[in-house]
Amino acid sequence: MTSSHGLEGRAAMVTGGTRGIGLAVARQLAAAGARVCVTARDADEVRRTAAELGGIGLAGSVADPAHLREVTRATLSAFGRLDILVNNAATNQPFGPLMDADPDAWREAFTVNVEAALRLVQCAWRAWMREHGGSVINICTEGAGHVGPGVGAYGTSKAALLHLTQQLAGELGPGVRVNSVSPGLVRTEMARFVWEPGEQEVASGLPLGRIGEPDDVAQAVLWLASDAAQWITGADLLVDGGTRVRAAHRPTPVAAHHLPGT
Template sequence: MTSSYGQYGLRGRAAAVTGATRGIGRAVARALADAGARVCVSARDPDEVRRTAEELDGVGLAGSVADPGHPEALTGLCLRTFGRLDVLVNNAATNRPYGPLMAADPDVWREAFTVNVEAPLRLVQCAWHGWMREHGGAVVNVCTEGAGHVGPGVGAYGTSKAALLHLTQQLAGELGPGVRVNSVSPGLVRTEMARFVWEPGEEEVAAGLPLGRIGEPRDVARAVLWLCSDEAEWITGADLLVDGGTRVRAAGTASRYHLPGA
């Protein structure tokens, strides 16, 4: 395959990406493959997993990251197939349950933590024990810009992603110098998970952003790729906002109102 990301120097390395059959995860797996890495992908729908693995000339495992056996099965598949596991991208997530916290069923609430926090930890543990402790590696956790503030209906998602952000920093401190652990925090990106947000109001959201558009999966993929590469060799415990300026949009909004002195 002709690589447009050859400069990232991932040729000969192996990467596992969860939630890789569509959206951001798929773009990440594609970018890693284009950079020369062998990829091992996972998601729940077996047909989509097979299709994605074939397309990227990699291997795939169908199943939920919430299944306690999935992390070992996924890292084991990568190690058996490619003989190594240099990169792990924890991308799969759930934004359920959605709604006010006073109506949240604790069992459903727990699922958000199982998928969004516990599974990434289990995957890092398996990657560490199976390969990275001895040979080094890079982990990127996909968080969210929304973990930095509260929002209506997203209490379970936001709280679990804030925990993932903290987990990223804790792991980074524990696993150096051999293993780097970072996160990316996307703003609104055009994917299935966020369709209910961008589809009804894309123009309005885009107009309010300093960079004038919502994100595309490749915007996030490029940031993940860079963090996985040796170009980021002195970066660990960092969170890279990839949000088109969402976090700083309030400043731009004020100037549009021609405030005195602005």
């Protein structure tokens, strides 16, 4: 029996697909049988990743609408189809208080994290998905659900991406499913400044006892892209090791004393 996670014969595109979560996603999709196109800024990394996956790659910025059109054409030219789109490329700049945020950097955050995702969905829709269907997965963040120091631009833009996911899910069904995955703290270069100084302390405060790995997120993306999730759209899959529920983790003796039945 063929696995419901099998993606043989399908084609996928992953933005920011040469590092961290994006690279893990591209590898998981390829391992499941999909032909994969990756795009990222660094041309050498794109070439190496495409060669590793046996797919194709195109270097460029998702902030450039011409690049998004070009990478869509390249995917259709190489594979003859585009079934899966993973919008993973992102920026966490400007970092710091919003009162100090440079307006140009603020706009760049929304251009990369929100506008590029919409533009690429439009490209995929017009080129293939409108007639043939498909699956879109946007990489959001657990942090979109609350505020935090220094990440106002990132969190606000990802909250917008979360809403965009739901709006597109409503507009593009039934042929195209649109979902999102919201990671907690994951061991990536972009998040190194968060996890490296105090990884053990952060991990000990999580119900699952560790920070995330890129493959944790990639497995969730693979499932959403597959037929196993064929009746799911407009959903946000939280992959955070229990970050949202950590307030209940390891209650103090005083708190335990007041639990029902104690």
